[in-house]
Amino acid sequence: MEKKVGEQYLFDFYGELLTDKQKQILEYYYDDDYSLAEIAEVMAVTRQGIFDVIKRSKAMMEAYEEKLGLIAKFLKSQILLEEIEKELLDCVDREKDEQLKSELMLVIEKLKNVSEEN
């Protein structure tokens, strides 16, 4: 089973919507990077059982993303926020007024909190 780019996002955004058992298995898989065999041992289930849970969980989370599009929105926001940050940094570089310069730098710091909030 291959971990594709973006699967970690699925788990980050929609993990809370899984059952406790699914969540536990996916935590081992994504956050702790356990192999299927290792998870099977810890959970005392067959490797095939773990495979099935992960497959079903992924399908569930993909269905949620299809409906809510949280990851797509998040990525779009991040790109916009990065552009804004870059443009503000560019303004800071050319700002002659020291007071305005430091205020703009504080704004840039605040902007990072927006990124993290998303």
Add this chain to the structure above:
Amino acid sequence: MEKKVGEQYLFDFYGELLTDKQKQILEYYYDDDYSLAEIAEVMAVTRQGIFDVIKRSKAMMEAYEEKLGLIAKFLKSQILLEEIEKELLDCVDREKDEQLKSELMLVIEKLKNVSEEN
């Protein structure tokens, strides 16, 4: 049945996770502001049936918010973005350099797109 502040948010954020029938009824209720009796007539169901669907749908959406917290995050981001916008407008007001002034105004416009994206 009273519509509480925030219920519209619930529907905006989680409406896509409802069944087609639930969504249809809540659209009449929240977006078109139909009464329960009016929805009952349009859908050819009893008023009590409509009441039950709305009640169940609200409980489902509240459970999603409890798990995902999208509305809480959204409101927090909006407050941050408004603060940032205010601070940037204040910088624009005091900016002497016309080129920087217009660039900062463009940044403020971009910031509005982030708000809308959330």
